[in-house]
Amino acid sequence: MHNRFSWPKLATALAAAVAVVAAGVPAAAGAASADTPTRIVIGFAPGGALDVFAxxxxxxxxxSLGETILVENRPGASARLALESVKRAAPDGKTILISPAPPFTIFPLTYKRLPYDPDKDLVPVAYLADVPLVASASVSQxxxxxxxYIAWVKRNPASTGFGLVTLGGxxxxxxxxLRKAIDVPLTPTAYRGAAMMLTDEIGGTxxxxxxxxxxxxELHRAGKIRFLGVTGTKRSALLPDVPTLQEAGVPGFDMASGWYSAFVPAGTPAATVARLEKALLDAVKEPDVRARMAALGMEMAGQPGAQARKTIQAQRAQWKPIVEASGFTADD
Structure with a gap:
């Protein structure tokens, strides 16, 4: 007697066998379980402004996402360690970097080598916040x-110190x-932190x-320092009565403000990026977020990832000839 195959029965048996095998195979690389926490990674220690923001x-x-969200602090190497860790993460939307501008705008110009490609290794998700800067001086000046100030420093060429907290920024x-524009040898004077810089300002040195x-x-409110001008191309909502440096005829600072943007690893699906973009933009539009961050000197921007990419390219292009002419290179 010959055995006869029943194709419907064979198909059923094969499907069952595949199901048994699949049950023992882990999820494909890059996929993430729905209950996997989402990590927001920042390159600074707990307690600072970016930590509070994150x-x-x-x-x-x-x-909004109905997920567990953790904040992971990875300080070191001027936020580059955080960036590298996100670059290596699975592109599944479960790891988000919130970064300041320099690793994307200035570092590609000042470091001879970087362990990441700022344009290829990460995808901008949202431009979240502006961090305007302000020029200040002691009220005794x-x-x-x-x-x-410019007229004064031209008359006092021995007093050319110009305080800041980071060389190469x-x-x-x-x-x-500005030094080139006014033909005065201003000296960028770096401090370990703003507190030390402001102490010397108030002391008159x-x-x-x-x-x-x-x-x-707080020092401004206490009458210790005077605000002379803010960076950027428009007045800050935090200091509406203080002109921009550009308004005051001072060149060089229209793109000097800081910012924070969100990024995910390259290869993250477009639908996942769009989902995170909406959630992040909705978050920074909340009135309580705006109020809390204003107290820390941030203005919520809430612009899409495409705008973050344009901003990065525009700022890098502006700074490139200036950095090249300076001959400055970073080495830490």
Missing amino acids: RTVAEKLRV PYKTMPE TVHFGVLT LPIGVDAIGGQM
Whole structure:
């Protein structure tokens, strides 16, 4: 007697066998379980302004996405360690970098080698916040405006110190631009932190300095320092009565403001990026987020990832000839 195959029965048996095998195979690489926590990675220690911002955003995302959101602090190498860790993460939407501008705008110009490609290894998801900076001086100084300061420093060429907290950053190259424009050998003077810079300002040993608004507001309210001008192309909502440096006829600082944007690893599906973009933009539009961050010197921007990419390219293009002319290279 010959055995006869029943194709319907064979198909059923094969399907069952495949199901048994598949049950023992882990999910494909790059996929993530629905209950896998989403990590927001930042390159700074707990307690700072970016840490507070990231945790505030995380609270909003927990509600809007219905997921567990963790904030992971990976300080070191001027936020590059955080960037590298996100670059290596699975492109599944479960790892988000919130970064300041320099790793994407200035570092590609000042470092001979970077362990990442700022245009290929990460995808901009959303431009979240602006961090305007302000030029300040002691109230005991004889100048009350930037034009008055420039006239004063031309008369006092031995007092050319210009305070900042990071060499090789946008303020540094803004000072170099201003130095060339007014033909005065201004000296970028780097401090370990804003507190030390402001101490020298108030003490009269530093004629002027530039740093984030948030770190200077209390001294301004206390009548210790005077605000002379803000960076950027428009006045800050935090200091509406203070002109921009550009308005005051001071070149070099129109793209010197800081910002924070969100990124995910390259290869993250477009639908996942769009989902995160919406959640992040919704978060920074919340009135309580805006109010809390304003107290730390941030203005919520809420622009899509495409705008973040355009901003990065525009700022890098502006700074490139200035950095190249300076001959400055970073080495840490």
